[in-house]
Amino acid sequence: MTKKKRKLLSIDDYIPHLAYDTVIFGFNGEHLKILILEYYATGLFALPGGFVKRDENLDDGVKRGLRERTGLDNIYLEQFHTFGDLSRHNHGAMQRILDANGYESEDGNWLLDRFISVAYYALINYKDVDPKPDDLSDSINWYPVDELPPLMMDHHKIVTMALQTLKNNLEKKLVGMNLLPNKFTMKELQQVYEAILGEKLRRTNFQRKMLALDILDRHEKLFLGQANRAPYLYSFKSNKS
Amino acid sequence: MTKKKRKLLSIDDYIPHLAYDTVIFGFNGEHLKILILEYYATGLFALPGGFVKRDENLDDGVKRGLRERTGLDNIYLEQFHTFGDLSRHNHGAMQRILDANGYESEDGNWLLDRFISVAYYALINYKDVDPKPDDLSDSINWYPVDELPPLMMDHHKIVTMALQTLKNNLEKKLVGMNLLPNKFTMKELQQVYEAILGEKLRRTNFQRKMLALDILDRHEKLFLGQANRAPYLYSFKSNKS
DNA sequence: TCTTTATTGTCTCAATTTATTACAATAATA
DNA sequence: TATTATTGTAATAAATTGAGACAATAAAGA
Numbered sequence: 001m002t003k004k005k006r007k008l009l010s011i012d013d014y015i016p017h018l019a020y021d022t023v024i025f026g027f028n029g030e031h032l033k034i035l036i037l038e039y040y041a042t043g044l045f046a047l048p049g050g051f052v053k054r055d056e057n058l059d060d061g062v063k064r065g066l067r068e069r070t071g072l073d074n075i076y077l078e079q080f081h082t083f084g085d086l087s088r089h090n091h092g093a094m095q096r097i098l099d100a101n102g103y104e105s106e107d108g109n110w111l112l113d114r115f116i117s118v119a120y121y122a123l124i125n126y127k128d129v130d131p132k133p134d135d136l137s138d139s140i141n142w143y144p145v146d147e148l149p150p151l152m153m154d155h156h157k158i159v160t161m162a163l164q165t166l167k168n169n170l171e172k173k174l175v176g177m178n179l180l181p182n183k184f185t186m187k188e189l190q191q192v193y194e195a196i197l198g199e200k201l202r203r204t205n206f207q208r209k210m211l212a213l214d215i216l217d218r219h220e221k222l223f224l225g226q227a228n229r230a231p232y233l234y235s236f237k238s239n240k241s
Numbered sequence: 242m243t244k245k246k247r248k249l250l251s252i253d254d255y256i257p258h259l260a261y262d263t264v265i266f267g268f269n270g271e272h273l274k275i276l277i278l279e280y281y282a283t284g285l286f287a288l289p290g291g292f293v294k295r296d297e298n299l300d301d302g303v304k305r306g307l308r309e310r311t312g313l314d315n316i317y318l319e320q321f322h323t324f325g326d327l328s329r330h331n332h333g334a335m336q337r338i339l340d341a342n343g344y345e346s347e348d349g350n351w352l353l354d355r356f357i358s359v360a361y362y363a364l365i366n367y368k369d370v371d372p373k374p375d376d377l378s379d380s381i382n383w384y385p386v387d388e389l390p391p392l393m394m395d396h397h398k399i400v401t402m403a404l405q406t407l408k409n410n411l412e413k414k415l416v417g418m419n420l421l422p423n424k425f426t427m428k429e430l431q432q433v434y435e436a437i438l439g440e441k442l443r444r445t446n447f448q449r450k451m452l453a454l455d456i457l458d459r460h461e462k463l464f465l466g467q468a469n470r471a472p473y474l475y476s477f478k479s480n481k482s
Numbered sequence: 483t484c485t486t487t488a489t490t491g492t493c494t495c496a497a498t499t500t501a502t503t504a505c506a507a508t509a510a511t512a
Numbered sequence: 513t514a515t516t517a518t519t520g521t522a523a524t525a526a527a528t529t530g531a532g533a534c535a536a537t538a539a540a541g542a
Contacts (some may be wrong), residue, residue: 015258015355015357016257016258017256017257017258017259018258018259018357020257052325052357054355055327056327057325057326057327057328058323058325058357059325059326060328075397079322079323080321081320082299082359083299084293084295084298084299084300084359085298085299086297086298086345089299114256114295114297116256116259116293116359118325118357158455
């Protein structure tokens with residue numbers, strides 16, 4: 001690979017030593033998946049992340065990054081932990097990434113520093129997105145949460161904690177709303193819950209519980225051409241009541 | 242007040258733009274309280290906080306700060322949110338604090354920058370602590386959570402979120418263990434729960450629930466000289482089973 | 483010594499919630 | 513029209529929680 005000279009992220013624009021990582025969850029109708037990117041010619045897998053500009057809010061920086069990668073605005077986003085151990089600093093890996101991309105070492109100095117990273121998870125509607133790699137990476141793909149490639153630094157720990165937080169928030173934050181299309185069947189909603197909790201749920205109890213919450217609107221039936229009773233479609237009630 | 246020349250925190254030792262704030266909870270037997278410090282001659286109240294050294298883990302930096310302020314080691318500590326809005330940057334307030342302490346403006350340059358702050362809450366045994374003010378502050382005192390003085394910047398928001406997180410974690414994290422002395426009565430345990438939840442609980446049902454959890458050891462009775470049946474003392478089971 | 487009083491430790495029964503099972507109502511297919 | 517695989521709902525059992533009753537004290541006072 002020939003060395004390319006690229007315009008580098010400038011230390012003047014960004015807060016030094018501060019980064020963010022995002023665990024972007026999607027649901028393909030069966031499995032819970034997350035977006036993982038692979039850096040050029042290094043075989044290094046990582047969570048999508050980025051840096052925060054000196055003149056923007058932390059949250060806005062993360063939203064900007066998500067918009068660039070997914071094309072989506074108004075993504076459901078939640079901060080869950082900040083990782084600040086010295087051990088997460090891995091000079092070698094970052095150097096390889098910069099080298100493989102043709103950056104001069106001295107250019108990338110600040111990128112080789114220690115970083116504290118604020119981790120977020122995002123929930124998106126799987127079908128809405130055609131993820132785009134960024135300048136430093138040559139691919140970004142969906143991976144089932146239980147079949148991840150080996151991730152660099154502490155990114156696997158970050159995913160684990162994101163999953164745990166998602167589990168804890170499942171009840172109170174109406175997670176399903178953000179992982180499903182506007183209309184969905186009760187079965188699909190149940191599958192989202194099962195994927196997040198990592199356990200099978202009883203169909204009848206799940207249905208009763210969801211209906212009792214009074215958060216769903218029932219719509220027309222969905223005819224899939226199957227030789228059995230057609231399920232209703234539901235949507236989450238808009239809370240403009 | 243005469244200007245004093247002090248040795249200032251040096252930018253060379255600390256990660257720039259990064260701070261932490263701690264909401265330190267204590268329980269005096271009746272109310273839930275937190276430690277608030279007041280800066281010299283400014284009337285500014287704030288949460289205890291500090292900065293992270295370039296060669297220490299984020300968590301260790303926070304523990305170091307807690308040790309300096311409370312004299313305690315092995316404090317129960319939990320990170321709950323990172324605050325990174327531009328609006329929390331308040332050049333004026335920091336300038337007043339530095340001025341009142343006799344620092345030259347140029348010395349304090351990096352302290353006047355924008356800061357991202359990682360917030361933690363700590364739980365300590367109220368009686369164990371005689372809090373010490375730091376170099377910049379002339380007092381540090383316990384305040385009931387519902388009678389706080391006006392706090393600088395977004396510190397009130399930080400307290401609110403700490404309380405909310407504490408409430409959410411009450412069931413799963415055995416919060417009581419860290420706010421009470423080794424041995425305590427069922428009534429005291431209930432008061433901790435009530436203070437955190439902000440509501441009264443039924444004595445009999447609370448007792449039944451706690452005993453059913455099988456996390457308490459029952460010890461001798463506590464005779465307080467009151468004209469009624471003496472309560473048992475309890476402690477949390479050590480999980481060295 | 484015998485009441486009285488304020489709590490504490492348990493129990494009981496009602497109300498509510500959750501688990502489990504049963505079964506009727508389909509939507510194609512044969 | 514019978515068959516089959518689901519889906520929607522109801523019925524019943526089991527478990528949990530709410531509310532109240534009551535006996536067991538520990539000291540004070542008569």
